[in-house]
Amino acid sequence: MQRVARASVRVDGVERGAIAGGLLVLLGATHGDGEAETRWLAGRIAGLRVFADEAGKMNRDVRESGGAVLVVPQFTLYGDARHGRRPEFTAAARPEVAEPLFERFCGELVAQEVRVERGVFRVHMQVELLNDGPVTLMIETPATAGTGA
Secondary structure, eight states: OEEEEEEEEEETTEEEEEESSEEEEEEOOBTTOOHHHHHHHHHHHHHOOOEEOTTSSEEEOTTTTTOEEEEEEOGGGGOBOSSSSSOBOTTBOOHHHHHHHHHHHHHHHHHTTOEEEEOOTTSOOEEEEEEEEEEEOOOOOTTTTTSOO
16 A cells, blocks of 8 residues: 555546545455455554654545555465566465455445545556655555565
């Protein structure tokens, strides 16, 4: 997750999602991820206080800041490049599992009154962003934290 001043995603030169400010979430799914993990992660992202208040301290969440979230599916987050020169992606959930989780995650954010823009599942995308801070955090669900998945 990155706090951004702006972010967009294009497919074949056509803009498919864009935000003026807020959070860019690169979302990966691994084996064992399910509804509980998507709900937990959406709640964490929606409530994370990474935006400045009047005193300049990180005390506001994306909703309080008036921002939005651009969610981009990215299976390569679970790539393993420890061996050889070509990463392997066996820890990434299969597309038929990951895509519904991506949709559920976006729906959970919307249910929490977060404005959501989306990347496109299973296509080559071009993501452009202006990182704000920079603030970049890796957020794992309790089920996958520390598992190496």
